[in-house]
Amino acid sequence: SQQxxxxxxxxxxxxxxxxTMNCSYKTSINNLQWYRQNSGRGxxxxxxxxxxxxxxxSGRLRVTLDTxxxxxxxLITASRAADTASYFCATVIQGAQKLVFGQGTRLxxxx
Amino acid sequence: xxxxxxxxxxxxxxxGRQVTLMCHQTWSHSYMFWYRQDLGHGLRxxxxxxAADITDKGEVPDGYVVSRSKTENFPLTLESATxxxxxxxxxxxxxxxxxxxxxxxxxxxxxxxTVL
Numbered sequence: 161s162q163q164x165x166x167x168x169x170x171x172x173x174x175x176x177x178x179x180t181m182n183c184s185y186k187t188s189i190n191n192l193q194w195y196r197q198n199s200g201r202g203x204x205x206x207x208x209x210x211x212x213x214x215x216x217x218s219g220r221l222r223v224t225l226d227t228x229x230x231x232x233x234x235l236i237t238a239s240r241a242a243d244t245a246s247y248f249c250a251t252v253i254q255g256a257q258k259l260v261f262g263q264g265t266r267l268x269x270x271x
Numbered sequence: 272x273x274x275x276x277x278x279x280x281x282x283x284x285x286x287g288r289q290v291t292l293m294c295h296q297t298w299s300h301s302y303m304f305w306y307r308q309d310l311g312h313g314l315r316x317x318x319x320x321x322a323a324d325i326t327d328k329g330e331v332p333d334g335y336v337v338s339r340s341k342t343e344n345f346p347l348t349l350e351s352a353t354x355x356x357x358x359x360x361x362x363x364x365x366x367x368x369x370x371x372x373x374x375x376x377x378x379x380x381x382x383x384x385t386v387l
Binding site for chain 1: 302304306311312313314315316319321329361363373374375376377378379380381
């Protein structure tokens, strides 16, 4: 099974609302990364949070990491239609030199 | 400033044929990766490379071959294509994997492969 599991699998909200996506993982990590994928495109890196960090901000994005619960959340504030995309969390397992992706959350922002 | 490119973008082939997907990056990143993306499975790592002439298997390597003779190129070959290899293939590169773990990965635009 996947190291990272996103929840929910799909999320539909109105423009201007906040969107929260969660990611759970199984083993100890070095860092956790969030990526966005617009339909038919490659993935774009959004934010990286290291295992010794608890919260990180980038523009309208806020990522939290709780290593005791092995979980992370991505919050997008004041959503826009352009935020419509799939969002993936990816974990870097300690000792490994690769990312393991979850299956993603499909976010739809309704105008 | 090309970044990371993949070719072809679309490919239709027949079962049993050999197919090579190309990946080229202009950043001199040490690490390169090949993923496949299928509905219900997310992204799965096929092979990766830490440097020229160093490659390693990922989660789903069977039926694929890679090589890395130059830092900037990382071709993926399907030796004898099967229908189950119909997928979207993404190449990615990364600068380093230091003490803080694997760094940001930069993805190509993908190759949509259909095996008939």
